[in-house]
Every structure is written in structure tokens, then in C-alpha cells.
Amino acid sequence: MAYDKELAAAIKAASLAARLCRGLCGFQKVQKALLQSDVRSKRGRNKSPVTVADYGSQALVSFVLQQEFPGEFSLVAEEDSIDLRKDGGGEIVERITKLVNESLTSDGSYGVSLSSEDVLKAIDSGKSEGGSQGRHWVLDPIDGTKGFVRGDQYAVALALLDRGNVVLGVLACPNLPLTSISVAHPHSPNNEVGCLFFAEVGRGTYMQLLDGSSTVKVQVSAVENPEEASFFESYESAHSMHDLSSLIAQKLGVKAAPIRMDSQVKYGALSRGDGAIYLRFPRNGYREKIWDHAAGSIVVTEAGGVVTDAAGKQLDFSKGKYLDLDTGIIVSNQKLMPLLFDAVRASLAEKAKPQP
Numbered sequence: 001m002a003y004d005k006e007l008a009a010a011i012k013a014a015s016l017a018a019r020l021c022r023g024l025c026g027f028q029k030v031q032k033a034l035l036q037s038d039v040r041s042k043r044g045r046n047k048s049p050v051t052v053a054d055y056g057s058q059a060l061v062s063f064v065l066q067q068e069f070p071g072e073f074s075l076v077a078e079e080d081s082i083d084l085r086k087d088g089g090g091e092i093v094e095r096i097t098k099l100v101n102e103s104l105t106s107d108g109s110y111g112v113s114l115s116s117e118d119v120l121k122a123i124d125s126g127k128s129e130g131g132s133q134g135r136h137w138v139l140d141p142i143d144g145t146k147g148f149v150r151g152d153q154y155a156v157a158l159a160l161l162d163r164g165n166v167v168l169g170v171l172a173c174p175n176l177p178l179t180s181i182s183v184a185h186p187h188s189p190n191n192e193v194g195c196l197f198f199a200e201v202g203r204g205t206y207m208q209l210l211d212g213s214s215t216v217k218v219q220v221s222a223v224e225n226p227e228e229a230s231f232f233e234s235y236e237s238a239h240s241m242h243d244l245s246s247l248i249a250q251k252l253g254v255k256a257a258p259i260r261m262d263s264q265v266k267y268g269a270l271s272r273g274d275g276a277i278y279l280r281f282p283r284n285g286y287r288e289k290i291w292d293h294a295a296g297s298i299v300v301t302e303a304g305g306v307v308t309d310a311a312g313k314q315l316d317f318s319k320g321k322y323l324d325l326d327t328g329i330i331v332s333n334q335k336l337m338p339l340l341f342d343a344v345r346a347s348l349a350e351k352a353k354p355q356p
């Protein structure tokens with residue numbers, strides 16, 4: 001219907017990018033494990049890691065979308081080529097170009113080989129600022145780079161904004177087990193892994209294997225009693241305040257220990273009912289980016305869930321690269337949300353009180 005062609009292209013682009021990442025760091029191909037030289041620190045104050053796979057994934061998704069939609073094209077994406085163009089970047093650019101070309105050859109649809117400059121240009125076409133007018137693709141080429149480097153969870157997250165609203169989202173999750181993850185088995189190394197979630201506005205959320213087979217419609221958990229609910233939060237305590245989540249969980253009466261996981265895989269797992277709540281409270285001063293929540297939020301809302309900030313407001317993706325938020329992001333099903341919201345408000349008030 002309205003966005004069918006865009007959704008098909010997004011699934012193709014994210015699947016190819018996931019294949020590129022998997023070749024470097026997957027349970028199936030551990031022999032091709034990430035080399036030390038493949039991981040860099042970004043410039044600036046926030047020296048977050050970036051790898052050849054982050055760049056390769058962004059180049060590939062950008063190239064595929066531009067092939068599928070020649071003409072007007074706008075992409076808001078996490079990475080840029082500034083560090084790659086610096087002296088000494090040549091070798092890493094060659095590695096990225098090789099990875100991108102191997103992925104394109106394995107797919108066979110485009111019959112081209114990209115030069116290093118083509119790859120750098122593809123990465124840089126993600127410089128759009130987004131906004132409330134027109135259509136913009138939104139990409140996190142690897143969401144959860146720290147998880148990727150550790151061999152844990154990560155996602156290729158791609159969404160489309162139309163006049164400021166997220167209208168479709170795809171989350172490729174190469175390390176997510178096909179069956180439910182739980183507190184007891186957060187990693188399930190013996191289980192088959194690799195899922196892709198996709199959602200289009202008004203049409204529900206689906207999960208399939210990364211090869212495109214076995215598509216099923218998914219729904220968030222129907223749990224109404226907080227004592228039976230389990231909750232997700234960041235693996236990294238620097239990304240979200242674990243002490244605040246545990247206070248909220250305690251006030252709510254949640255019994256289970258938190259399931260700690262990297263990236264928007266949390267939204268995917270929640271959309272199929274693996275847990276009932278996701279709590280995210282970044283430390284003061286951190287500004288959330290749209291590419292960290294656009295795909296995940298539509299995957300959850302189309303599966304029947306609710307995603308708001310800590311004041312209960314819907315996330316607004318129309319303001320450019322950043323989300324303008326009150327304090328944090330909370331996600332749950334319709335039934336639990338009022339209780340969760342009360343527990344969040346009470347916990348924030350308690351934390352704000354001066355300590356005796």
C-alpha cells in the first residue's frame with residue numbers, strides 16, 4: 001500500500017547490511033572475528049567506538065536506497081567520513097570498500113563495483129538534518145557498537161520519516177535468538193540466531209528470519225500484573241541509570257531481575273513479548289538521536305505497545321537529528337503503562353529530594 005516499495009527496499013538494504021556485519025562478527029563466522037585495527041574511537045568528547053562494519057553498513061544502505069529511489073533522496077545517519085579522510089585512513093577505507101563490494105556481489109542485484117571514493121560519498125550522503133517536511137530515511141548502521149564488538153546484541157536500524165512521522169521501520173538483529181530470550185537465558189548461544197522486524201504504519205509488526213523466510217506477525221506482551229512483568233535496560237550503565245530503573249521496578253512490584261541488552265534489539269524483543277517494559281534513563285546532558293529510536297519505536301507501537309518520554313509525551317521525530325525529551329524513554333503495553341508512569345514519576349521525585 002502506501003509505503004510498500006519503500007518497505008521492501010528498507011528490508012533489502014538492512015538485510016544486506018546485516019550480512020556484511022555478520023561476516024565480521026557472528027556466531028556462524030567467528031573465524032572472521034573483528035580485528036583490533038577494525039575498531040576506532042570517534043573524534044570529539046564522546047569517544048564512542050566505530051568499526052569498519054558501521055561504515056560499511058552505512059555505505060551499503062545508502063547505496064541501495066539511492067539505487068532504488070534515484071532522484072530526491074534524504075538520509076539522516078550516524079556516521080560521516082571525516083575521520084576516514086584524514087591521513088592514514090586509506091587502509092581502513094580499502095577494508096570498508098572490500099566489505100561493501102563483497103556484500104553487493106553476494107546479492108548480485110546491482111552488478112557494480114564501488115571505488116573507495118564512491119564508498120566515502122555514500123557514507124556522506126547521510127548528512128541530512130531531517131525535519132518536519134518531506135521524506136527522510138533515518139539510519140543507525142550499527143546500533144549498539146559496543147555490543148557488536150563484544151559479540152553481543154546489535155541492530156541495523158532503518159526508518160522512514162514522512163512529514164515528521166515515522167511511517168516504517170526495520171530492525172535487523174543478527175544475534176537475537178529466534179525464540180524468546182529471558183532473564184535466565186539472555187544470550188542463548190546454542191539457539192539459532194538472526195531476526196528481522198519490520199513495521200509499517202497501520203499495518204502491524206512482523207518478524208522473519210534474516211534470510212526473509214518464516215514471517216510471523218508479532219504482538220507485545222499482554223501481561224497486566226507488574227509482578228509477572230520483566231524489563232529491559234541498557235547493558236552499559238553509562239547509557240542508562242540502572243539504579244533509577246531498579247527503583248522504578250521496585251515501586252512497580254516487578255520481581256524479575258532486569259534483562260540487560262545493547263541497542264534497539266530491546267524494542268524488537270519487546271515487540272514479540274519477550275519482556276513487558278523497557279526503561280531508558282541516560283545520564284544528564286546526553287541528547288538522544290532520532291536514529292536510536294525511530295525504527296524501534298514503530299516496531300513496538302505497531303505491535304500494540306506504547307513508547308513515550310518520562311513525561312508521558314510521544315516521541316517527536318520532526319525536530320531534526322535530536323529528540324527533545326523529558327528525562328528518559330519508557331516503553332510498555334497499554335495496560336501496564338499507567339502504572340509504570342506513576343512509578344516513574346514517584347521514583348524521579350524521590351531521587352530529586354535532597355538526601356538527609
Ligand SMILES: Nc1ncnc2c1ncn2[C@@H]1O[C@H](COP(=O)(O)O)[C@@H](O)[C@H]1OP(=O)(O)O
Pocket residue numbers: 048078140142143144145146233234235236238239240261262263264282283286292
Ligand atoms: N553516553 C551515552 N548515553 C546513552 N546512549 C549512548 C551513549 N553513548 C552512545 N550511546 C548510544 O546509545 C545506544 C546504545 O544504547 P544501549 O545502551 O541501549 O545499547 C547506541 O545508539 C549508542 O550509540 P551507537 O549507535 O554508537 O552504539
Ligand SMILES: [Mg+2]
Pocket residue numbers: 048049050078145
Ligand atoms: Mg555510534
Ligand SMILES: [Mg+2]
Pocket residue numbers: 140142143144291292
Ligand atoms: Mg545507536
Ligand SMILES: [Mg+2]
Pocket residue numbers: 054078140141142143144145
Ligand atoms: Mg551506531
